[in-house]
Amino acid sequence: MKTLNTYILMAFLVISGKSLAQQTPAGKQTEAVTIVGATAHLGNGEVIENSLVIFENGKLIEVIAANLTKRQYPGKIIDAKGKHVYPGFIAPNSTLGLVEIAAVKATQDEDEMGEMLPNIRSLIAYNAESKIVESMRPNGVLLGQIVPRGGRISGTSSIVQFDAWNWEDAVVKEDDGLHINWPDTYKRGSKWRGEDPNLKPNKSYVENVQELSDFFASAKAYLDGDRDYKNLPYLAMETVFGGEKKVFVHANEEKAILDAIQFKKDQNLPHMVIVGGYYSTGVAEALKNNNIPVLVGRPHSVPEEAHEDYDYSYKLAGKLYEEGVLVAIEGSGQMERMNSRNLPFYAGTAAAFGMDKEDALKLITLNTAKILGIDENYGSLEKGKSATLFISEGDALDMRGNILSHAYIDGREISLETHQTELWKRYSKKYKDQSGKEEIPTDSESSP
Structure with a gap:
């Protein structure tokens, strides 16, 4: 037995x-x-x-x-x-490889306990063998910035390519940026607590911003001092102050963005990027003058307020581009890992609502590479750069034309097969016989 x-x-x-x-x-x-x-x-x-x-x-x-x-x-x-x-498309501000099944806690590794966590590194938690990561490649999404979530300072992101045995093989740029969740200037009350669900000023806003300033000041004092004890969060800030890491500030409101710009000046931070930037068009001039790029949220989203145009999100990237702001598209939000494969169609939507098609392509290629600091090797098809590219049957920004025949990462021809494509082939074969006779797939065809 x-x-x-x-x-x-x-x-x-x-x-x-x-x-x-x-x-x-x-x-x-x-x-x-x-x-x-x-x-x-x-x-x-x-x-x-x-x-x-x-x-x-x-x-x-x-x-x-x-x-x-x-x-x-x-x-x-x-x-x-x-x-x-x-050129291979690049997905910034992504949690790919950090969560496999949202309903299974054991597969979630995107967040850590605590508020100020600059020492948390997403790279070592990245699962290069994720089935979700694999499913990006048939749409041409070949690289991504893997970002932790939660807390006031979430931690440090890294950039990876999507065909590797492990995170060591996958890494393109290690510890590229620090991620800060800027305090909300307005908040909604919790209806479960009997609070008013309408937007109202966040009474703790000033206090929350001051906490960030205090943490940065304490980290500087520690790094300038004797360091007679080891403080991992403060040590992780050294590369932020030195400019090796960019600071990605996740903020949407105009006041929050303007305060983040002032924070950059006060802390003498060499590089800052706004992530989200829903209302960034109102402060586009300040962003441009301070050389701060924006990773706008995905266009496939409904307006946040009833008075806004239905196509506000569709046009946001194009409006910032017209204002001279360096802009790219990120895809965080509901079901973000699965939806990351739609990155080319986000750019296609921007093109459909006013942007030139090749300018819209930059939103997921060269502009993204510049913002992430990898444009020396990735983001465009130019002599001397990495051979990270793909061949499509048609227009890759249109789901009808985005049909890949070949894809390469650093010159290596990668597989375009995934669990989804294998299931599609399996059941397509099952129903292919129009006579009504059910075809039985071979072992190799039926194996997911």
Whole structure:
């Protein structure tokens, strides 16, 4: 009986492992790849209609018009006539890999207890084998900024690529930024406590901002002193004051944004980014003058107030862009991990509501790379940069055209299969026979 139970347990573990495992990460690029004839959207606003894109050893070595050269093409040749080439899309302010199943607490690792937590690092909690992370790739989302949540200072984010065995292999930029949840200037009362649910001024606002100022002052005093004891939160602030880490301030209201700008000046912070910025158009000039970019919330959201235009969120990124603010799109909010795969369609919505299509593309490519500080290698198709790109059958900002045939991260051709694509193929085959006869998938086709 004991032996039988052992076999049953082993079989269960094998089946579970098969259903939970991610695609095996791709190996290093071993030969040059030449993509011929595609329309290349460079991510910097430029388009090459009949392009020649060549990359080797993970780097782009040629991005030119195909009719400018008649030499023999090196390595593997991909005929992409009628298709489109894009730089890999980048998802900022994401919790991908930190939560797998929202209803199962054991799979949640996005938050820690406490309020001032600059020493908390999202990178070491990142699950590179997440099935949700895997599902980003078929839509062209190949990199992301992994951000902790909760507290007044949530912790430190890092930037990863989405095809790796573990967080060590995944990391693109380690500990890139500190994340602060700025106090709300207005709050709604809790109806469960019998409070007025309407918006009213936050009586603790000034006190909450002062707490932040006090923490920064204490950290500076500690770092300038003898450091006769180890204080991990204060030690983590050293790279913030030195400029190695950017400060991402999550704020939406005009007053909150203006106060954050003043906070930047008071604390002499080299780099600050506003995240969310729902009402940032009213302070666009101040943002521009202080060289502060904005990661606007996802356009696929309803207006927050009844008097606002229905398309307010759709146009927000475009309005900031017109004002000269460096802007990109982030996707936090309800069901944010699953919805991160819709990042290209967020940019497509911005294009549909006023932005030039190539300018909208920048919202998820080069602009994002600049804001995150990785534009030297990522965000656009330019000679010398990482060969992180994909080929799409059509317009990648439109869900009807976003059909990938090839995708590469640092020159490595990655799998576009996921748990979802395998299930789609399985049940498509089941119902394909119009005669009514049910087709039985093979073992390889039926294995999730």
